[in-house]
Amino acid sequence: MAQLSDDCFAHGGRLMRTDEALALLAEKLDSVTSPESLATTDALGRILLEDVTAPSNIPPHDNSAVDGYAVYFDDLNPDSTTRLRISGRQAAGQHPTSPPQRGEALRIFTGAVMPQGPDTVMMQEDCTLEDGWVVIPAGIKRGANRRDAGEDVRAGSRVLRKGQRLRAQDLGQAAAVGRAELKVSSPLRVALFSTGDELREPGCTLEAGAIHDSNRYTLNGLLKSLGCQVSDLGILKDDAGLIESALAQAANSHDVVVTSGGVSVGEEDHVKQAIESLGVMHAWRLAIKPGRPIALGQIGRVPFVGLPGNPVAVLVTFVVIVRPMLMRLMGGSVTAPQRFAVRADFSYRKKKDRREWLRVNLQPGTDGVLHARKFPRDGAGILSSLVESEGLVELPEEMTQVEPGTLVDYLPFSEVIG
Incomplete structure (x- = not known):
């Protein structure tokens, strides 16, 4: 686990373009979480901290892609039907039986190992049975309905990359190469506050001048969707001492502290002063709309993010700046979202x-x-x-x-x- 420098968010204070801000984050930030081994089935949404390679081919052997009949292609009449005696039966999971002789067909099922010799499988729906014989129509291609060993994954190839966030299909791929456990990043522990005397919890009756707090609920969902472990610490009233104490306590037991509102220069905006008292604050002025002001700082070595109070600006600044920042703090690879x-x-x-x-x-x-x-x-x-x-x-x-x-x-x- 790396420690961040005291000035990792420092910049010149001028309006900063989006690409410049993202480049600064890429240069300055490193993972602050710890690695852990987790059962593959429990690793959904985590950041993978190792490359995963295949120890063997997938599939490990040539097999049939359908239920049907394994035949020698050269035994088939290219212009008319072919009648072959059925010599045996091969099901999935069984050891290979003796291969059929030339002029014979083997009854075979999906996933069953292909016997030595036959190179083509005819689907059962296209065949006709006649008392121990199978009648095969003309027109099939050599190698049809046969899956080659390693056609999915070759032995030694990388199937999952370090830094990626694990999806459901990634867990399936890990299982397919035999991995019961994966080395992943521990969840990023995020302390979440809203600030403002006007804010009330949903369910409360609103008096004049009050509004329900929505930003904290939006941010809670955004953070959890990234796999963060969120501590919802409620609403901070506009009291300088209370805010400073709450932020200091949160930093002691979390990897990141996130707030919305209270980071401008108004008389009741105490968050900026509290962060400067506890550590360092860098007020980024981004050349974006909505969401120009965003506060990035540190309480000791714990990153602090102060987002705007307007709900649309909260989402845009989170998506553009905070999401890639948190991914880096979790050890994840950051790629631009698809447009x-x-x-x-x-x-x-x-x-x-x-x-x-x-x-x-x-x-x-x-x-x-x-x-x-x-x-x-x-x-x-x-x-x-x-x-x-x-x-x-x-x-x-x-x-x-x-x-x-x-x-x-x-x-x-x-x-x-x-």
Whole structure:
């Protein structure tokens, strides 16, 4: 487990482009979690800390892909039916029986070892049985319905890569090469707070000036979808001493501390002062919309992330900055999420040198290409826009104008959430 330097989030303080911010995180951050061995069946969502290779071929032997009859291709009449005597039976899991002689067929089942000699399997649905004989129609290709040893995985090849987050199919692949356990990263322990005197828990009656806390619930889901172990520590009131004490205690038993709200320069925004008292704070001003301000700092050596208070800005800054940051802290490989080219179904103007994300839904166009329809309201406080949208359109810094038909990059929420 590595320790982060005291200035891993330091930068010049100017507006920072997205690619520059991601490059800085890649340069400065390393894993802070511990390795552990975990049963393969329990490793879903964890970061793999080793390459996994195949000790032997998969499948380990030539086998039949269907239920049918194993035959010598050269025994078949290419222009008419062929009648062969059935010499035996081979089921999956059985030791190979004696191979049939030339002019004979072997009854064989899916997954059964192919006998020496026969090179082709005819599906039973295409055959006719006649009192111990099988009648095979013309037209089959040599080697049909036969799976070769190692056609899935060759012995010695890498099947899973260090740093990847394990999916259900990855667990199946690990099991297929015989791995009952895997070396993975322990869950990243994240302390989560919201801040603000105006916030109330869902279920509470709201008095004048109060709102229900939603950001903490969004962030809780985003963090858990990454496999983090989240401690939901509730709402911090706007009290400097209380905030400083709570953050210090959280840092003692967690790998990362995350808050939303309270990191600007208002008189009641005490989080910044608390972090500076406990460690160091770097206020990043990102050239993005929504979500320009984001606070990154450290309480001792424990990373701190202070996200904006607006719910749309919370999600965008999490997806763009916090998600790759947390992946690195867990020892994971970070690759850019897959984006898809679609056509805009709207007009939009933006500032140069700022990257923007617009909430959109997709619909098929008359040209057969998917079109992105922009959510009608742009406000960073409109949480319902995230619920009613399927993803984001990403507009790069150089782009200033979008017209209907413009090709744009679409980022589905499914690529970065869950």
